[in-house]
Amino acid sequence: MESLTDILQYFIQNLINAAQRGSFYAVISIGYSMVYGVLMLFNFAHGDIFMVGTYIGFGIATLFLAIFAGLLPAPLIFLSTVVVTMFLASWIGVFVEVAGYRPLRQAPRASAAITGLMIGIIFETGILILLGAKRLSFPPLMESVTYNIGGVYFTNVKVMIIIISLLLMLALHGFIQKTKWGMAMRAMSYDFLAVPLMGVSINIIAPLTFAVGAGLASVAGILYGQAYPILDPYMGVIIGWKAFVAAILGGRGSIKGAALAGYLLGFIEIFVATIFPSTLRDLIAYSIILIILTFRPRGFFGMEHSTKLRL
């Protein structure tokens, strides 16, 4: 006979797992939403940008551990890995915008959409050629310690993943609300005809948006590498699609929506797996999402753009 405490323990245990999983979806899906808000297109290369970002993180982490392990405290190595990876990966975002999407700004939407898919394939095969098919293992950036509080088990890594993700989203919120570029991004998502008249160049805002999305995805990649340390050139595909689902569920172009939906996705997946056999997890979880979308086709915070003109 299960007692109430047992059930509560079980619930909290899964809540932590769900928050970790949701953190990945949330941070990645924001990249889809931001780009959609600014350019009204979904960047289908984003999952693979996440993958490349993870590989960059892997490279930087390996390098920094080789040089600084023992010399510097682990949190500092962690932090510098995050900062340097974010910086490098944001250039991947810039590259995707400038080389992939910019030449097709006047093209039909479908062309831009397949551009993303093609860039994704190029990245996957590029990594495959560069590093071979061998699966790599992400080095742990901190020693894992397991805590037990009132029968709930969790590791410091898990807590750190959740906290860093929340901090990142908080920082992004400040960027979007306070800085001139953030304001321009918000403005673009409501009406982009008037934005250039404020002296704002779309050729600055668009790559910057991709850069922020890629930077976030790369940190998600490092964190993901701490939780699931296997790197694979195709790792971005499934997680990319799921984050895309979160972006739609949150409401097209809504950053807040994408973050919330990312967490919701994590919670649904984990809790479905606690009730049903894990082989049925995605089947049931995404059927639930489908039902939600049937009742809220615009997602949680979706709204109409006031200008239908295409960029």
Added chain:
Amino acid sequence: MSDLLNVTHMTHYFGGLRAVHNYNLNIKPQQITGLIGPNGAGKTTIFNLITGVYTPTEGQISLENQSIVGLETNEIAAKGLGRTFQNLALWRHMNVLDHIRMAHYSQLNYGLFGAFFNTPACRRQEAEVEENAYRLLELFDIRQHADQLVVNLPYGAQRRVEMARAMATRPKILFLDEPTAGMTPDELVQMIKIIRQVHRDFNVAIFLIEHRMKFVMELCQHIQTLVFGEVIAEGPPEEIQNNPEVIEAYLGKEDLT
């Protein structure tokens, strides 16, 4: 006095359709010029051509004797051209203050580094912009709405937000696309007052598209009449008012007084 804005022999085609034909325009500093004509005559197209939304098929456009043909809209805006739109290009879910802050974009020159560490220089710039924004809100009588989302504002106030936003970019010339469209008589009176005030206080030239004859005749020093992409008559208001061609082509039996 030298010309502020100069357009010569501008022609534009959309595919096979000739939207604007051999269009010429001179605007001197602080002059108010009106562009009238029936719906579909190409008035907004002319605005879009000059502001860089489209690039003209042929012709020259210069602002203060510098060619602006082929420049991006943001570059033209930075050279001193402000604009409002016929159907309000506002950012519906942003508050009024943010609209005006956003319009100071070119005047904020901090970098990513400064923004990230919120340096004193960055804070000072933001404070200056905010102060200036409040001054503009005061002037356009929308200070009381500063924290409201524009989508929740009455129509007349939304129009004033758009105009305040355009003025915050510090234009030398302001393009107004039907500034009184859809306004109530009270709002209309206020709009005339505001345009006069803007013209006086900011030393700005104004180029406006308008359908209300009384309004155009009262405000403008020079009026062009556009029909099927061609100017059929231009001159001071009293001349246009009595031009039989204009009356026939556009004004019809409308009471001009």
